[in-house]
Structure formats: structure tokens, C-alpha cells
Amino acid sequence: MKHSSSGKDEEKKARKSAPVRLKDIARDMGLSTVTISKVLRGHSDIGEETRKRVLKRMKEMHYQPNFAARALITGKTWTIGLVVPDLLHPFFAQVAKSISAEIRGQGYCLMITSSEEDPELEQQEIDQLLARRVDALLIASAQWTVESFRRIEERKIPYVLIDRKFAGLGANFVGVDDELVGILATNHLIERGCRRIAHIRGPETSTALGRAEGYRRALAEHSLPAIPGHILSIGSSGDDRGEPGGFEATRKLLAFKARPDGIFCFNDPVALGAMRAILGAGLRIPQDIAVVGCGNVLYSDFLRVPLTSVDQDSSAIGKRAAALALSLVGAKGTVRPKTELVVPRLIVRESTLRNQK
Amino acid sequence: MKHSSSGKDEEKKARKSAPVRLKDIARDMGLSTVTISKVLRGHSDIGEETRKRVLKRMKEMHYQPNFAARALITGKTWTIGLVVPDLLHPFFAQVAKSISAEIRGQGYCLMITSSEEDPELEQQEIDQLLARRVDALLIASAQWTVESFRRIEERKIPYVLIDRKFAGLGANFVGVDDELVGILATNHLIERGCRRIAHIRGPETSTALGRAEGYRRALAEHSLPAIPGHILSIGSSGDDRGEPGGFEATRKLLAFKARPDGIFCFNDPVALGAMRAILGAGLRIPQDIAVVGCGNVLYSDFLRVPLTSVDQDSSAIGKRAAALALSLVGAKGTVRPKTELVVPRLIVRESTLRNQK
DNA sequence: TTGAAAGCGCTACCAA
DNA sequence: TTGGTAGCGCTTTCAA
Secondary structure (H helix, E strand, O other): OOOOOOHHHHHHHHHOOOOOOHHHHHHHHOOOHHHHHHHHOOOOOOOHHHHHHHHHHHHHOOOOOOHHHHHHHHOOOOEEEEEEOOOOOHHHHHHHHHHHHHHHOOOOEEEEEEOOOOHHHHHHHHHHHHHOOOOEEEEOOOOOOOHHHHHHHHOOOOEEEEOOOOOOOOOEEEEEOHHHHHHHHHHHHHHOOOOOEEEEEOOOOHHHHHHHHHHHHHHHHOOOOOOOOOEEEOOOOHHHOHHHHHHHHHHHHHHOOOOOOEEEEOOHHHHHHHHHHHHHOOOOOOOOOEEEEEOOOOOHHHEOOOOEEEEOOHHHHHHHHHHHHHHHHHOOOOOOOOEEEEOOEEEOOHHHOOOOO | OOOOOOHHHHHHHHHOOOOOOHHHHHHHHOOOHHHHHHHHOOOOOOOHHHHHHHHHHHHHOOOOOOHHHHHHHHOOOOEEEEEEOOOOOHHHHHHHHHHHHHHHOOOOEEEEEEOOOOHHHHHHHHHHHHHOOOOEEEEOOOOOOOHHHHHHHHOOOOEEEEOOOOOOOOOEEEEEOHHHHHHHHHHHHHHOOOOOEEEEEOOOOHHHHHHHHHHHHHHHHOOOOOOOOOEEEOOOOHHHOHHHHHHHHHHHHHHOOOOOOEEEEOOHHHHHHHHHHHHHOOOOOOOOOEEEEEOOOOOHHHEOOOOEEEEOOHHHHHHHHHHHHHHHHHOOOOOOOOEEEEOOEEEOOHHHOOOOO
């Protein structure tokens, strides 16, 4: 330190190695804080000479701007909030990963919270993120109502829904074309010669509805009957969903008099449960029953019977959702909500490799 | 609004529905901001009557404190930073999930960044989190050197290493007892009658070193020879690690004249690669070669050959790391660094179910 | 090109 | 029990 500091500042430095402030650099160089601040932000009206000197000294002193102070004035936190129903689910993990990668380069950080599929908890987490004044919010919602979104809108914070959308809510949305998912999967089973195709659908989300709708349309287009009892739903509470849900639903299907010869499962964990039930009953996959999942979860290749699955391109969903959110942050005034649908792709594996009839 | 507001504030309200401030509530109720602030923080010297009234009005007006302003004064951001090498890896996803759950109830949010196994990127991400003044840092490091940790220490921000530790660094650490992992896995193979046990180890991390050491110790204790060439390492760069790395390493092992009859793999993805190589060569698991993985990754039950694996209890690791970090945030002065080791557990499945000799 | 002054929303400190 | 005042570290505005 070349220049003298006030007693208060000295004391502060001593007590706990407090981070360097603009003021410290200013005093050290005999300049004003304003000048330093301008250099920091690349402001134009600073002498080239001064700028270089300041920049150099900043590095030497390991200066890092205080985001809180900056946010207090500018209102920008350089933080994006993400709410997912479950971080452990590979789909959401992949989405989080690609969002993170997309915003990193732009100077943003990601606050991730998990709702554990609980609407109430999700509500709280959204409130937390709003209180922290994130610049934008990305939400894969477990909500039944649109109330919490209204709250976000009041705050005028841009938000993008991921994966699950809500009818009658003019919100930005990025997800897969779920109806197409259902059509791809069902058509494939039909092509493989299946004629009694069942569907194990998910709980009441747009995703589940869309896939079920695609399934119905595909059947109808091939003039196949929609056999009553061939659409089952897994539970929406904790243990019923995923693998155990698929197992239970399939057991019911197997007991059915018109036993299906193909099953389109809402997602891969459900498909795993279905396969366990089928193999456990002494039946063969795909000869007796073919199975299609959705999500193309990691390691599908290594399963007991490698699983045919519809890939949702979760990486693209994350990337596009992040890009959309950032564009909204930069935008002035209200922008018309956008919907971006990613095109699903069928990955064929052994679980549907049977002779066509 | 019962009371009059200044022109400036009025203007602000109009321009953009700005969030409610303490000042707004104060003016509305004819009290001072200090009083409101005290109520907000549960300060004792406030009349019961006033307190209730204020609390009620706060709710009505949807007041949410501004974290930036608060952080500026108190120095607390109520944010924990987490750096992982890969969010998609189920181990780190589970760790993140349980950290998130653990700190949620205490009012903290989690900033998650991914280093993509790149030490340089990790350095940058740590800097980002430091600049944002997180209250504590949790790091599963991809680093080779301890330089970036020194930087954190300078800042006096508490940090906890997860999963991978560093010799000669007096840092807090929470992870699995890796040597025990190696011992459990290897002993199990020995008990199952394997006599030529190979190990496919990971890149130069404490985790890989510990597991390899446990493997060696178990062999030595059973007076089994450590056959040269029976320890292979997967690459550390992108595509070589994980499944493809395990596949390549196993191909080399199979070509070996003293072909192993058991393989202990660094982690489950590597084990998947190993199984693919073994089955692809027309050999049987576990009859010809038994395989043990580590991590007990999701869906191990549903693999072509269900995989015996050492469970690291990633959930406990996350939970304990978070608890440790929070205790450090609250602590006054320097605390002696703590190491917490979680005890691994062997989960036996088909990939090692062979007759004992 | 540079800097003095004001103030972002809140809390700490002390006086009333 | 209540509130005035000062200031956290920074940016904004405007004058020099």
C-alpha cells in the first residue's frame, strides 16, 4: 500500500483477510473508485495508459468484484435458477448439465433446486429463487396448477418451462414433441408385427398426456382397436413411479385375457419394470412381448434385453432452454412466448427385434 | 398505501413492478424501516402487538427480502457452492441431490457447477463461486495440484473436499474408505474361488490409488501373487474413461497368457465395458470371469448380467459433506480439518455368483 | 478523461 | 421498545 488508509479499513483488513475492494485499488494507485470501476467494466472514456495500469494492478491484487454490491444497483445477479423434479433422473441430470455448459461462457452461474416431484416444495423453491433475484428461471414443473407461474409473472422475471408444459399458460416452453414420441414408439411396434399394443402411461403431466395421445393416434391410423384395459397408469406417488410402477402395471397386463404382444412404456425406468415382470413370468422379449421405452437412458445397451427407446435429445433441450432464457434476460419489454419442440428419435435395440408378421 | 411516498419511489413502482421493500412496508404502516427489519429477523425488542401487525402486512404485500442487500452488510449469501466433475455421473448426481436436501431446510441454496473433469475449468468455476461469495464450497476435484485450494484458503472460505482427497492438504474431506472398497471387492472375488484377479484402475486420483492399494493388500493377505500386467489403467481423457475404457482394458486382459478369472473394476461404467468385452469374446460371466464394479450405479439389477458392486453410499457422503460445511460456516475461528469416511458395502449379484473352489 | 456525490436495500449501532 | 444515522461495495449521474 503506497497511500494511507483510514483506521477503519486497516482494522478490517487485519481482523479477517477481507477481499480486495475497488476502494483498495483506488487508494493504492491514487485514483478514484469511479475510475477503477470504469476500467473494470470496459467503459470507453478511460485513458489507454491508465486502463492498462489499473488492469495490471487488479490482477496483482487478485481483485474480484462483489456480486452482491453490483446486483444491488444493477438488479442483475448473473444467476439463472433451475428447478427439476429429480436430479438423479438421467434426463434432468443431462438437461442440467447442458444448461450449465451453455450459460457458463456468458458469465452466468446456475442455482439448482430439486422439487422431489412435490408441488408444494417446488413452490417454496421457486420462491427462494425469486427472493434471490435470479435473472431467469428454468422449471421442469411437478405442479398441478399454474398459480406459482403467475407469481413469477408478477415479478416480471423471465421463465422457461422445460419438458412439461401447461395448457392455457402463455409461457415459454422447450421440450420434446411428446405426441411424436408416442407415434414413433407405437408405429414401430406395429411395424414389428405387434397387434395388441398396450401403453403404460405416466401421471397427469403434459408429457404423459402427449405420449398417450400419440399412442392413440398411431393405433387409430392403423385401424387397430384400442383395447379397453390396455392403457394403464403408474401411480404418481414416490414408490409407485418408475421401475416398481412399471412392474406392477405389467403384472396386471399379463393377467389380462387379451394379453398384449407389445408395450409402449412412458419412460425407461417403467420399461425396466415391465421387462422384469415379463421375464419373471417366463415370457420372452421381444418374441412374446416387445417393449419400447422413452428417454434412451444411460446404459440401455447393457440391459438384460437391450431396450429400444425414444431418445428425447435432452442435451438439446437444455441447450435451447438456456439460450432462450438468456435471450429473454437481454430483451426489452415483453416478448411473445415461444415454444420450441425438439424432435424425438427412435433407437432400435433388441427389445423390439422380432420378425415382422 | 396509506402514507405518501416520495416522487422517486412512485416513479419506480410505476416503471416496472419492482419488488416490495422494507421501506414500502414501513411507510405503509407508519413505522421505521428498522422496526420492520427487526421483525423480519425475529429480533427480541419489538412489541408483540407490532410484530404481529407487521408480519401480517408483510405477507399481504408479498414481501421478500433482497438477498443482495443483506449479503452486502452481513457478508452471508446463504448460498453453498458445489463443483463436480460430471453431473451426469449417477454418483455425483446423487451427492448433489442429497446435499441439496440437507441444506434446503436451513435456508441455503446450492450453486452447482461442473468442471467436466477439466482442472482448468474447475479453477475458473471455483473463482466464479468465490467471486459470488458463497458461504462454503464443496468440491469433488479434478485437480492435479493443490493451488486452487490455497486460493480458497486465502479467502478464508470454508471448503470440503468430496470423494477425492489430496495428500499434504489439510482440508476437510468426506468420502468413502477407498482402500476398504478395494479390499471388499477383492476378498469377495477370492472367496468366490478366483485366483488370477485383475484390476482395472482409474486415473491418478486418490480414489483410484486407494482402491488399487486395497486390491494389493487383499491379494497379499491371501498370499496370492500380484501378476505383472494384471493391473491396467483406463485413460484419463474423455472417451477413454468409463465404458469404452473398461472395454479396451479388458480386451488386453483377455489376450494375456495368464487370463484372469476375476476382475475388480474401478467403477460400474468400467465394469460394463469389461462385461461387454468378456461376453463379446464368447466367455461366460461369472463362470469364466467374475466381475465386480464400484458405485452400485442405478439399474445394476437389470444388466445383462446383474453386476456385483461396492456401494459407496453416495447419499450419506452428500449428507455428511453438507452438514460438515454448514458447521464450518457457523464456526468461529479456524477449526481443525476433519476427515469423514463412509463405510462401503458389497452388493452381491450374478456377476460373481459362481461356485467356490 | 477524471472524480465527487448520491444512493441501491438492507442491517448495525447507538441514542431517545 | 423504537428509530435516526451511517454505511456495506459498487454503479450512475453529472460536474469539473
